[in-house]
Amino acid sequence: MKRRVAVLGATGIVGQRFVQFLADHPWFELELVMASERSAGKIYAQAVTWVLEKPIPKKAYELKLYPIDIDLVAKEKIDIVFTALPADVAKELEPQLAKKGIIVVSNASSMRLESDVPLLNPEVNADHVDAIEVQRRNRGWSGAIVKVPNCTTAIATLSLKPLVDVFGVGKVIVSTMQALSGAGLTGVPSMFILDNLIPYIEGEEEKVENESRKILGIFNGNNIEFNKEISVTASCHRVMVLEGHTEAIFAELKSKTSMDEIIKVMEEFKSNKIKNMGLPTAPEKPIVVRREIDRPQPRLDRLEGNGMSIVVGRVREDKTLNGVKYVVLGHNTIRGAAGTGVLIAELLVKKGYA
Numbered sequence: 001m002k003r004r005v006a007v008l009g010a011t012g013i014v015g016q017r018f019v020q021f022l023a024d025h026p027w028f029e030l031e032l033v034m035a036s037e038r039s040a041g042k043i044y045a046q047a048v049t050w051v052l053e054k055p056i057p058k059k060a061y062e063l064k065l066y067p068i069d070i071d072l073v074a075k076e077k078i079d080i081v082f083t084a085l086p087a088d089v090a091k092e093l094e095p096q097l098a099k100k101g102i103i104v105v106s107n108a109s110s111m112r113l114e115s116d117v118p119l120l121n122p123e124v125n126a127d128h129v130d131a132i133e134v135q136r137r138n139r140g141w142s143g144a145i146v147k148v149p150n151c152t153t154a155i156a157t158l159s160l161k162p163l164v165d166v167f168g169v170g171k172v173i174v175s176t177m178q179a180l181s182g183a184g185l186t187g188v189p190s191m192f193i194l195d196n197l198i199p200y201i202e203g204e205e206e207k208v209e210n211e212s213r214k215i216l217g218i219f220n221g222n223n224i225e226f227n228k229e230i231s232v233t234a235s236c237h238r239v240m241v242l243e244g245h246t247e248a249i250f251a252e253l254k255s256k257t258s259m260d261e262i263i264k265v266m267e268e269f270k271s272n273k274i275k276n277m278g279l280p281t282a283p284e285k286p287i288v289v290r291r292e293i294d295r296p297q298p299r300l301d302r303l304e305g306n307g308m309s310i311v312v313g314r315v316r317e318d319k320t321l322n323g324v325k326y327v328v329l330g331h332n333t334i335r336g337a338a339g340t341g342v343l344i345a346e347l348l349v350k351k352g353y354a
């Protein structure tokens with residue numbers, strides 16, 4: 001039986017990706033779309049400023065757009081709510097939905113670091129999903145809140161996971177070149193970014209530094225423990241690219257190895273956490289490695305694996321950190337937001353939480 005789902009913040013850049021991924025999904029039926037009062041009462045196609053490469057899916061075109069209304073979500077018997085709302089709105093709203101017994105898969109940064117809230121990048125830490133049981137006990141609700149990681153962090157942690165598992169990782173330096181769509185539909189005015197870059201993204205560096213250690217940590221049955229072996233430092237920058245975050249990563253490795261071995265481990269990474277689960281949105285190859293000296297590039301590589309694969313290139317030895325340095329690219333609104341949100345929901349269905 002298909003799960004009934006809703007998208008809150010459906011008119012935004014991440015909301016549009018959710019609508020795109022959910023409209024024809026084999027396990028989910030998109031029943032409800034909500035946004036701010038501004039758009040309420042219109043049909044979806046009238047209200048949204050659609051910016052994706054394919055047209056608005058037929059299924060969503062005529063859906064009525066509602067203002068956020070928790071009672072309506074409950075009345076419509078929605079099983080899973082996908083939220084793509086500003087963090088301050090999500091912070092108030094999401095616990096109320098969970099109290100109504102609804103499963104919330106959220107892109108907002110609120111609650112991401114709480115120890116009973118799974119922060120899931122499924123190929124990396126699908127086993128953290130069982131923290132839902134602790135969350136339900138702690139908070140006395142029958143629903144759940146599960147968080148999608150920050151976009152930059154989702155891409156970085158997926159690339160680091162095979163290195164952590166096989167060689168061990170200590171210090172990590174991340175320097176980013178992040179797309180405009182990461183700042184939302186009306187994010188960065190053209191006067192500020194044309195012929196330019198902006199060497200600051202509010203809150204982003206802290207998110208990469210802290211969330212990475214949670215995602216690469218362990219669920220001990222009571223709470224999620226942050227990884228103590230890894231320390232991450234980040235410098236984040238906005239560049240004039242529409243979609244696709246590029247990150248230069250420098251990682252200290254605990255054991256000595258060759259660059260060929262690192263490439264092999266990355267290419268063969270097939271997360272044993274979700275392998276054989278048959279999740280429709282899981283990419284066949286989570287990490288694609290390119291050998292060309294000038295790849296990955298956002299325009300050419302961001303839709304690899306339907307936007308769910310990350311693309312690694314320029315893998316080379318780092319003598320300063322005794323490890324490796326490489327460039328990784330991922331689609332920020334797909335792998336870094338809605339695509340991973342849908343993959344998480346598929347995991348929740350498979351594990352019996354939704």
Ligand SMILES: NC(=O)c1ccc[n+]([C@@H]2O[C@H](COP(=O)([O-])OP(=O)(O)OC[C@H]3O[C@@H](n4cnc5c(N)ncnc54)[C@H](OP(=O)(O)O)[C@@H]3O)[C@@H](O)[C@H]2O)c1
Binds near residue numbers: 108
């Ligand atoms: N963009 C990315 O790459 C990315 C990646 C990861 C996570 N995120 C996170 O995902 C969330 C959404 O980001 P976005 O980039 O999609 O932003 P966005 O394009 O600005 O969209 C925001 C959405 O929230 C709605 N909204 C705004 N204020 C509201 C309010 N007070 N009440 C109800 N709805 C409200 C908007 O509706 P109206 O159209 O009606 O105003 C719109 O649908 C944010 O928390 C962001 O940090 C974004």
